[in-house]
Amino acid sequence: MTLPAHTVEAVPASPGSTARAHLLNGDSVARYRAALADGVDRVARRVAGAERPFTGITPDALAPQIAGIDLDRPLGDAGAALDELDDVYLRDAVWFHHPRYLAHLNCPVAIPALLGEAVLTAVNSSLDTWDQSAGATLIERRLIDWTATRIGFGPAADGIFTSGGSQSNLQALLLAREEACRSASTWDARRELLPRLRVITSAAGHFSVQKSAKLLGLAPDAVITVETDPQRRMVPAAVQREIARCRRDGLVVMAVVATAGTTDFGSIDPLAEVAAICATVGAWLHVDAAYGCGLLVSPTRRHLLDGIERADSVTVDYHKSFFQPVSSSALLVRDGAVLRHATYHADYLNPARMVEQRIPNQVDKSLQTTRRFDALKLWLTLRVMGPDALGALFDEVVDRAAGAWELVSEDPRFEVVTRSSLSTVVFRYLPTGPDRELADAANLYAREALASSGAALVAGTTVDGRHFLKFTLLNPETTLDDVGHVLELIAEHASRYVHERSTAADLTCQVG
Numbered sequence: 001m002t003l004p005a006h007t008v009e010a011v012p013a014s015p016g017s018t019a020r021a022h023l024l025n026g027d028s029v030a031r032y033r034a035a036l037a038d039g040v041d042r043v044a045r046r047v048a049g050a051e052r053p054f055t056g057i058t059p060d061a062l063a064p065q066i067a068g069i070d071l072d073r074p075l076g077d078a079g080a081a082l083d084e085l086d087d088v089y090l091r092d093a094v095w096f097h098h099p100r101y102l103a104h105l106n107c108p109v110a111i112p113a114l115l116g117e118a119v120l121t122a123v124n125s126s127l128d129t130w131d132q133s134a135g136a137t138l139i140e141r142r143l144i145d146w147t148a149t150r151i152g153f154g155p156a157a158d159g160i161f162t163s164g165g166s167q168s169n170l171q172a173l174l175l176a177r178e179e180a181c182r183s184a185s186t187w188d189a190r191r192e193l194l195p196r197l198r199v200i201t202s203a204a205g206h207f208s209v210q211k212s213a214k215l216l217g218l219a220p221d222a223v224i225t226v227e228t229d230p231q232r233r234m235v236p237a238a239v240q241r242e243i244a245r246c247r248r249d250g251l252v253v254m255a256v257v258a259t260a261g262t263t264d265f266g267s268i269d270p271l272a273e274v275a276a277i278c279a280t281v282g283a284w285l286h287v288d289a290a291y292g293c294g295l296l297v298s299p300t301r302r303h304l305l306d307g308i309e310r311a312d313s314v315t316v317d318y319h320k321s322f323f324q325p326v327s328s329s330a331l332l333v334r335d336g337a338v339l340r341h342a343t344y345h346a347d348y349l350n351p352a353r354m355v356e357q358r359i360p361n362q363v364d365k366s367l368q369t370t371r372r373f374d375a376l377k378l379w380l381t382l383r384v385m386g387p388d389a390l391g392a393l394f395d396e397v398v399d400r401a402a403g404a405w406e407l408v409s410e411d412p413r414f415e416v417v418t419r420s421s422l423s424t425v426v427f428r429y430l431p432t433g434p435d436r437e438l439a440d441a442a443n444l445y446a447r448e449a450l451a452s453s454g455a456a457l458v459a460g461t462t463v464d465g466r467h468f469l470k471f472t473l474l475n476p477e478t479t480l481d482d483v484g485h486v487l488e489l490i491a492e493h494a495s496r497y498v499h500e501r502s503t504a505a506d507l508t509c510q511v512g
């Protein structure tokens with residue numbers, strides 16, 4: 001039966017057939033086609049019609065609408081559910097494709113990847129075992145090999161797709177912990193060693209390092225954060241100093257985590273120098289390239305990652321700088337044998353004999369069991385666009401950030417922090433006068449006022465204890481005009497706040 005596009009067939013009335021009619025199978029493909037076409041069409045209309053990145057809706061305004069929906073009373077057809085969804089989600093969604101979305105590390109998504117998403121969820125392969133994923137397992141493996149080659153790893157390399165950078169970092173540190181514990185052959189020896197394990201990262205490293213250390217049962221003070229240079233890059237001499245201190249104190253450095261693209265500053269730690277230090281002392285080097293991995297395909301900036309090939313493990317987030325929808329990330333390791341630390345053989349799923357039979361089961365390498373075929377999104381993106389096109393898009397946003405940095409640094413109303421190697425700009429509005437608290441409050445206010453208006457979204461962070469604003473540019477559609485316009489809005493909000501505060505203070509003085 002052929003249904004016209006956008007028409008969702010009414011479901012038969014009897015409860016059994018009603019339920020079954022919603023399952024995708026050979027009999028329901030017309031419903032499947034129509035429902036997805038309708039959904040895609042509504043999203044497309046919202047994307048095309050988004051005049052602002054956000055409506056400014058507050059949780060208080062939206063929560064009652066969502067709470068008021070009776071989940072035990074289904075609407076029966078996809079069209080009605082989509083109408084409702086438009087009210088509670090699509091209308092007020094935050095749109096990353098909008099050129100004035102300048103806040104977090106969210107990218108506009110590549111259409112081939114969206115195609116991949118639609119295919120992978122419908123087929124619903126699960127990447128744990130070959131008998132649930134067949135070709136998908138091999139496609140994921142090809143992408144892992146491709147990424148490892150881009151990193152510069154040798155033939156022993158391997159890896160696994162994960163849900164995101166946090167999970168990739170967690171798994172990297174799990175492998176590092178297990179390698180560090182290899183000498184502790186008894187439980188008693190391990191119990192004695194675990195509290196002495198240390199991880200060195202920089203003050204600008206991602207918080208998932210701390211979180212991972214906690215999850216891995218390390219001591220509360222296991223993560224040592226060393227200082228950064230004025231460009232917010234890890235200082236190699238400080239790493240060396242901390243390694244020496246650990247040795248003196250009977251502590252064991254189980255890993256050094258260098259960052260290729262810090263979340264706030266887009267700074268890239270001196271990878272080659274840190275790798276040389278790690279090689280000298282035999283410490284595991286993990287490079288968190290969740291953000292900077294886009295440079296792997298950059299036609300002009302790949303050299304910024306030189307030294308990454310000397311890492312033991314690398315995190316890449318395709319959902320940050322490869323224009324992939326969430327989630328799409330991977331952990332790569334120089335020596336694939338270390339992935340055995342994540343291996344567990346379950347009789348029902350991946351018994352050890354499968355290894356002898358050379359049946360490729362990705363669950364042997366993963367922290368997850370059932371796992372999405374996220375790799376398909378990257379596969380289709382590479383097959384349609386190719387790596388150079390992706391890299392050129394990433395280069396464009398890096399160029400745009402350099403332009404934005406110049407714009408902000410030439411504007412006396414603002415103070416800017418370091419110049420990013422990637423695509424962030426950290427800055428703040430500076431009220432005239434020495435009142436630093438006022439500067440903090442004015443910038444916090446400006447960010448919130450901007451978000452409430454929905455005209456633009458920017459991020460915030462603290463630098464040396466002071467509040468700053470942050471642009472993260474990941475959208476090649478963002479122009480310098482957009483950046484200039486947002487700066488004007490920030491200045492307007494912040495100066496109004498300063499003016500109102502000083503008027504209120506004057507009034508208080510007069511009354512007093």
Ligand SMILES: Cc1ncc(COP(=O)(O)O)c(C=O)c1O
Nearest residue numbers: 105164165166206261263288290
């Ligand atoms: C440098 C860095 N590492 C790790 C992460 C965590 O990645 P995810 O959000 O995919 O878990 C982020 C997220 O922003 C990041 O910037």
